Amino acid sequence: MIQNDSIKKLVDKFRENKLSHVFLVETNAKENALLDILNLIKIMDCPNNYQENCNKCNICHLVDTNNLPTLEVIYPDGQAIKKQQMENLKMTFSHIPYISKYNVYIINDAEKFNAFSANTMLKFIEEPLKNTVGFLITNNKENVISTIKSRCEIIKANYILNDFHWSEELVNFAISYLYDIEILKNKSIVVNKKIIEKKYEKSEIMEMFQIILQFYLHLLNGVLDYESLTKLQKLQPKEILKRIQLVNELLDKMNYNININLLLDDFVLRLED
Ligand SMILES: [Zn+2]
Structure with a gap:
């Protein structure tokens, strides 16, 4: 949209x-x-x-x-x-x-x-x-x-920019999730199991991906202030844009879809190729 x-x-x-x-x-x-x-x-x-x-x-x-x-x-x-x-x-x-x-x-x-x-x-x-x-x-x-x-x-x-008030736990989880998929390149089944084990509500999972979206937007500007994720600054704008689109799509689909596991697996698989 x-x-x-x-x-x-x-x-x-x-x-x-x-x-x-x-x-x-x-x-x-x-x-x-x-x-x-x-x-x-x-x-x-x-x-x-x-x-x-x-x-x-x-x-x-x-x-x-x-x-x-x-x-x-x-x-x-x-x-x-x-x-x-x-x-x-x-x-x-x-x-x-x-x-x-x-x-x-x-x-x-x-x-x-x-x-x-x-x-x-x-x-x-x-x-x-x-x-x-x-x-x-x-x-x-x-x-x-x-x-x-x-x-x-x-x-x-001009855009209304949210004044984000994220939970610290979700920020930390988003960091470790990205570290798993982007740096360790762990398989979807491994990383998504960690989300399931947390027993998060759908709204919390969505918030986590909103946070991830912001991370990628920051990367487009060349800055991401999390030490464990500094390697991501090597991504090309084109690669970052692809990720932004994938997260946007995921968030969109989560609104309508019940099977979150399937969406998450699909997200990690598409990010890998
Ligand atoms: Zn079309």
């Missing part, structure tokens, strides 16, 4: 064929905005009439795993977005999109263009390719190079 209304409105623009070719999304929560944009792409491209967590089609699956050939998600390379990254993008999108209606690129931390990459980006925006849509995400549009900013349709996408 798209959380933010400004991004949700783009679905209508898309249906009316009135989508701009580049957006600057200013947000207080970059990861949330990114997830909303990925959901928007699914709605645009799903060959079925997109339903929540479409598991039927290949396209939604490719978006979830960040393997859709017509989608490029770019992060700064170190401190800056580099010229080479923009050259690569131009190359990748020099063809008309296949599989999906649009070639879509998402640039995270759009304030990190340097003079060289901005120049390449400008040329790219000024000669808009047919059926290409770009999303530039930033915390503060005032920090984005003005020549780029002036060519974008600006969208404000």
Whole structure:
């Protein structure tokens, strides 16, 4: 589900064929905005009439795993977005999109263009390719190079961030669970047995996965302050995104499903491959 209304409105623009070719999304929560944009792409491209967590089609699956050939998600390379990254993008999108209606690129931390990459980006925006849509995400549009900013349709996408009050026990359990599956790579039967033995209520298990979701979102920002989990900082953004999607799906399914064991096993198995 798209959380933010400004991004949700783009679905209508898309249906009316009135989508701009580049957006600057200013947000207080970059990861949330990114997830909303990925959901928007699914709605645009799903060959079925997109339903929540479409598991039927290949396209939604490719978006979830960040393997859709017509989608490029770019992060700064170190401190800056580099010229080479923009050259690569131009190359990748020099063809008309296949599989999906649009070639879509998402640039995270759009304030990190340097003079060289901005120049390449400008040329790219000024000669808009047919059926290409770009999303530039930033915390503060005032920090984005003005020549780029002036060519974008600006969208404000703010999110209500929960003031989390988690139980310490669940935080600790979430840490040890992640340690088991991610670092020790224990099998689902072993790790999920530990949850069952705790005899947690469904709501507690869901809270634990909310905590895990926050861990992964923090990892996308490059920080996770738990010593036993520092190894996770080696995960690539693409791998983290896959995990975020899996946890989101798990939480969604838990709402409706009674057989939690089966869902948990499925989660660990999908995380492994
Ligand atoms: Zn689909």
